[in-house]
Amino acid sequence: MQVNALQQYIDLYRDNKALIEDNSASLLNSFREDAFSRLSATHLPAKGSEDYELSDLDGMLAPDYGLNLSRLPLGFDPALSFRCDVPNLSTSLFMLLNDSWAETEISRRALPDGVIVCPLRKAAEEYPDLVAKYYGRAADGDNPLVALNTMLVQDGFFMYVPKGMKLEKPVQLVNIFAGGIPMMAVRRMLIVIDDDAEARLLVCDHTQNEEQDFLSLQTIEIFAGERASFDIYDLEESTRRTSRLSTLYLRQAERSNVLVDGITLFNGTTRNEYHCTFDGRHCELRLLGMAIEDEQRHIDNYTMIRHNTPDCHSNELFKYVVDDEAKGAFAGRIYVADGAVKTEAYQSNRNLVGSDKARMMSKPQLEIYNDDVKCSHGSATGQLDPMQLFYMRTRGLSEETARLLLKQAFMADVIEGVRMPMVRDRLRLLVERRLSGEKKLCQDCNEECPAHDTITL
Amino acid sequence: MLKVKDLHAEINGKEILKGINLEVKPGEVHAIMGPNGSGKSTLSMVLAGNPAYTVTGGSAEFNGKDLLEMLPETRSHEGLFLGFQYPVEIPGVSMVNFMRAAINAKRKYMDQPPMSATEFLKLMREKRAIVELDNKLASRSVNEGFSGGEKKRNEIFQMAMLEPKLSILDETDSGLDIDALRIVAEGVNKLKTANNATIVITHYQRLLDYIKPDVIHILYKGRIVRTAGPELALELEERGYDWIKEEVDKQDA
Numbered sequence: 001m002q003v004n005a006l007q008q009y010i011d012l013y014r015d016n017k018a019l020i021e022d023n024s025a026s027l028l029n030s031f032r033e034d035a036f037s038r039l040s041a042t043h044l045p046a047k048g049s050e051d052y053e054l055s056d057l058d059g060m061l062a063p064d065y066g067l068n069l070s071r072l073p074l075g076f077d078p079a080l081s082f083r084c085d086v087p088n089l090s091t092s093l094f095m096l097l098n099d100s101w102a103e104t105e106i107s108r109r110a111l112p113d114g115v116i117v118c119p120l121r122k123a124a125e126e127y128p129d130l131v132a133k134y135y136g137r138a139a140d141g142d143n144p145l146v147a148l149n150t151m152l153v154q155d156g157f158f159m160y161v162p163k164g165m166k167l168e169k170p171v172q173l174v175n176i177f178a179g180g181i182p183m184m185a186v187r188r189m190l191i192v193i194d195d196d197a198e199a200r201l202l203v204c205d206h207t208q209n210e211e212q213d214f215l216s217l218q219t220i221e222i223f224a225g226e227r228a229s230f231d232i233y234d235l236e237e238s239t240r241r242t243s244r245l246s247t248l249y250l251r252q253a254e255r256s257n258v259l260v261d262g263i264t265l266f267n268g269t270t271r272n273e274y275h276c277t278f279d280g281r282h283c284e285l286r287l288l289g290m291a292i293e294d295e296q297r298h299i300d301n302y303t304m305i306r307h308n309t310p311d312c313h314s315n316e317l318f319k320y321v322v323d324d325e326a327k328g329a330f331a332g333r334i335y336v337a338d339g340a341v342k343t344e345a346y347q348s349n350r351n352l353v354g355s356d357k358a359r360m361m362s363k364p365q366l367e368i369y370n371d372d373v374k375c376s377h378g379s380a381t382g383q384l385d386p387m388q389l390f391y392m393r394t395r396g397l398s399e400e401t402a403r404l405l406l407k408q409a410f411m412a413d414v415i416e417g418v419r420m421p422m423v424r425d426r427l428r429l430l431v432e433r434r435l436s437g438e439k440k441l442c443q444d445c446n447e448e449c450p451a452h453d454t455i456t457l
Numbered sequence: 458m459l460k461v462k463d464l465h466a467e468i469n470g471k472e473i474l475k476g477i478n479l480e481v482k483p484g485e486v487h488a489i490m491g492p493n494g495s496g497k498s499t500l501s502m503v504l505a506g507n508p509a510y511t512v513t514g515g516s517a518e519f520n521g522k523d524l525l526e527m528l529p530e531t532r533s534h535e536g537l538f539l540g541f542q543y544p545v546e547i548p549g550v551s552m553v554n555f556m557r558a559a560i561n562a563k564r565k566y567m568d569q570p571p572m573s574a575t576e577f578l579k580l581m582r583e584k585r586a587i588v589e590l591d592n593k594l595a596s597r598s599v600n601e602g603f604s605g606g607e608k609k610r611n612e613i614f615q616m617a618m619l620e621p622k623l624s625i626l627d628e629t630d631s632g633l634d635i636d637a638l639r640i641v642a643e644g645v646n647k648l649k650t651a652n653n654a655t656i657v658i659t660h661y662q663r664l665l666d667y668i669k670p671d672v673i674h675i676l677y678k679g680r681i682v683r684t685a686g687p688e689l690a691l692e693l694e695e696r697g698y699d700w701i702k703e704e705v706d707k708q709d710a
Contacts, residue, residue: 386509391545393529394505394538395559395615396566405558409549409598 005061006044006144010036013151016069023071024154025124028188031136035150044144053329053361054300055271057144060243065184065215068098071154091172091202092117098177099155099185114162117171120188123158130160134192138221138249140275145247149186149219156188161197163225170200170420175216177206177242182213189218191232195225195253200232200420207238214241220248224256226280231259231419234272240297242268247275252312254280259419262301263427264291265434269298276314277306278340289318290414292434293326293358300329307336307343307373316347319414321407321435323354333365336373343370347377352384352410354403407435458483458520458654459504459623465514466503473499475679476515481623484651488665488690489658491676492698497658498542500676501627505539506532520622533559534566536622540612540629542658547599552611555599556581556618563619584617588644606637613644624648625656630664642667662694677705 013020013036021029047056092109094117095102101119111117116127124131139146161167177185193199207214216238224230236244244267252258262272276285291299305314320328334345351360364377384406392402411431418424464477473496481487491497503510504517506529517524519535527535547555560580561571572580581595588610600608609629616624626645630638645655645668657668665673665687673690675683677698682705683689693701 385545387545388547390505390507390509390529391541392547392555394533394541395555395619396530396533396562397555397558398530398562399528401558401562405550405554406547409547412549 004043005058006039006148008064009061009148009152010039012067019069020152020154023069025121027124027128027132027135028121028153031150035141035147038141038147039144039151042142042144042147051302051331052300053331053363054298054327056269057245057271060215060245060269060271061148063182063213063215065182065213066179067152067184067186068100069154071100091170093172093174094157095174095176096157096185096187098179098183099153099187101155101157102176112165112167114165115167116158116160118158120156120158120190121154123160123190127160130192131158131190134221134223135190136221138223138251138277139219139247140249143247143273145217145245145273146219146249149188149217149247152186152217153188153219154186156190158189159191159199159201161193161199163194164196165194166197167199170202170423172202172204175203175205176208177214177216177238178208179212179214180209182215184215184217187216187218189220191220191222191230193222193224193228193230193256196227197225198229200230202420202423203232203234205234205236205238205244207242210239210241212241214238214243216242216244216246218244218246220246222248222250222258224250224252224258226253226255228253228256229258230256231261233261233263233418233420233423235263235265236270237266238268239266240268240295244268244270244272246271247273250274250276250285252276252278252280252283252285254309255282256280257284259286259288259417261288261418262290264289264293264299265430267293267297267299271300272302274301274303275306276304278309278312278314281309281311283309283312285312285314286417287314287316288414288417289330290411290431291318291320291322291328292411292431293320293328294323295326296324297326299327301331303330303332305334305345305347307334307340307345309337310339310341310343312340313344314346316345317414317417318349319411320349320351320360321354321410322351322358322360325355325357327359327361329361329363330379331363331365332377333367334375334377336366336368336370336375338369340370341372343373343375345373345375349379350410351379351381352407353381354383404432404435408432459524460518461504461515462517463515464500464503464512464517466499466510466512468499468510472513473510473679474503477676477679477681479674479681481654481656483622483654485672486649486655486657486668486670488668488670488673489656489676489681490660490673490690490693492702493660495676496679497676498627499679501539501625501656501658504532504625505529505537530562531566533619533621534563538616538619538621538624540609540616540624540626542627542629542631544600544603544608544612546601546603548601550599552595552597552599553581556615559615560618580618584614587617587647588613589640590614605632606634609633609637609641610644613641613648617644617648620648621653623654623656625658627658628660629657630659630661638664639667662690665690675701677701678709
């Protein structure tokens with residue numbers, strides 16, 4: 001491992017600034033120098049330091065990943081052969097292959113008037129005022145992961161739903177990792193749901209090549225306008241050789257209602273950050289998370305909910321099943337600012353640890369600078385109840401089946417939290433398959449899918 | 458059907474069963490009575506295969522097979538049923554799914570195809586009627602939010618579903634009011650045939666007014682200290698356990 005993994009990206013940027021900028025939009029370019037100087041003056045938080053319990057950022061960033069700086073085109077339509085794990089969903093489907101927008105037959109179809117879903121780079125060029133109003137406004141530039149993303153990002157996903165527009169069809173974004181060399185995808189998502197608008201977004205991360213190392217460095221910025229309603233389901237189904245560093249920033253205006261659901265079914269090493277802030281009164285947030293970890297997989301979820309304004313409700317639930325030699329960490333903080341009266345904030349983290357070598361670390365935190373609030377947090381980590389197992393076995397269920405049913409039952413309330421019935425039903429099935437030990441959930445994935453082929457850059 | 462010889466068992470290093478001998482034949486109803494802490498529940502747990510208990514000696518044969526060698530689920534497939542003193546709540550697992558998994562696990566063991574959904578629901582309806590179990594309870598999570606009486610009726614319902622050869626009912630009467638007791642006892646009686654057998658574990662004579670035992674055993678300090686006909690229960694009701702305790706303690710001393 002290099003002493004300073006960050007340095008190689010700083011050097012990469014310095015050496016390739018022109019190439020990076022020529023293949024991106026001027027708006028995105030205008031943020032790079034600031035990110036560069038912040039990164040040059042900082043270092044990555046060490047593993048085990050506060051809020052980085054399991055995240056070895058240096059280690060995750062150390063490998064020599066390739067980046068598609070010259071934005072070579074893909075030359076095929078992945079939607080033609082790729083079948084997602086959440087099929088039969090009437091969605092508007094879009095795809096990113098590594099971090100490049102994949103033009104698909106579906107993505108060329110018209111969306112309702114005023115709705116924009118397109119590559120971020122294109123949005124920055126075609127709607128510069130709109131993008132400039134939001135880009136970089138939610139994410140914290142001092143977070144080294146955000147700064148790294150901002151310095152290197154060239155493209156990504158942009159979604160805008162105009163005032164009053166109720167988007168009936170959910171939008172689905174499928175991120176596919178593929179390639180014959182270790183690849184790093186620097187992905188940026190900017191989502192703006194304007195006042196009184198409604199939308200739902202399902203994001204699925206897939207890795208096609210089991211034998212290759214990939215790193216996803218993703219920053220998501222979400223703005224929910226006044227009275228807006230938005231759901232985002234972020235589902236990771238990658239491989240043990242995939243690393244993921246995701247930072248999500250959400251800003252909620254008055255009376256907006258947002259659901260954020262992070263689902264990790266298969267992964268390698270993952271760090272997800274969820275930073276949620278209320279900027280107006282009477283906001284509602286449901287923050288859900290689920291992780292199923294086995295073998296030597298790692299996951300570290302960090303959540304921060306800022307109650308800056310009065311009368312807002314947040315309800316957070318994260319559940320983990322950790323087996324074999326896997327490790328899970330949860331650090332969740334709720335901050336209630338001075339003056340944020342009538343806040344209701346509930347946080348719960350529940351974990352099942354299934355083996356002696358599996359580890360779970362949980363750190364629920366409440367910071368309250370106010371009276372007249374209702375807040376609670378709780379964390380419980382345990383094993384399956386031996387009496388429940390025995391009871392089920394006396395009825396003839398094998399120990400394996402009993403364990404499976406109990407684990408499924410354990411995840412039931414997180415699954416029930418999904419507000420899209422089709423996604424909920426599908427997720428129930430995916431969780432069942434995952435817990436029954438199926439190695440690959442993507443049953444429909446076609447071996448002839450071009451995404452399986454090596455892409456040489 | 459069941460032959461237990463000199464069975465010794467312990468939990469957490471403490472010996473609870475100190476040489477149990479018991480033989481049950483098809484068509485028989487046995488009652489095991491005894492004061493608190495005598496090992497009645499331990500005996501039922503050991504026979505059903507609770508891994509928390511360790512058998513340290515003796516043998517148990519079930520229809521000619523070594524019972525102690527079998528996994529708890531195999532004992533169930535072979536026709537052993539345990540009605541729990543404290544039925545376990547399993548939030549998030551519905552009674553319907555639980556029973557369907559149980560029935561189909563047994564059918565798989567018997568090399569039979571899984572039961573169709575229609576057949577299964579018909580069976581549920583039939584068996585539910587035996588203990589007057591509400592349909593709503595069948596669609597809820599296993600035992601979750603059930604009253605004491607409902608939990609016990611649910612045990613007998615599961616027994617009816619699984620059609621065991623030998624049922625061990627551990628204090629099925631505890632916590633029941635007189636109506637629930639009658640329903641539970643009638644359920645057990647309806648399920649009785651010439652080919653199956655029942656072991657009823659109880660503190661009180663009360664249950665035995667409804668379920669007529671052929672044989673009564675008294676368990677004390679991990680051993681069966683007395684075996685007699687139904688008249689023994691009446692004597693216990695009248696005189697309590699003290700006279701038996703005294704006799705046994707005198708012999709031990």
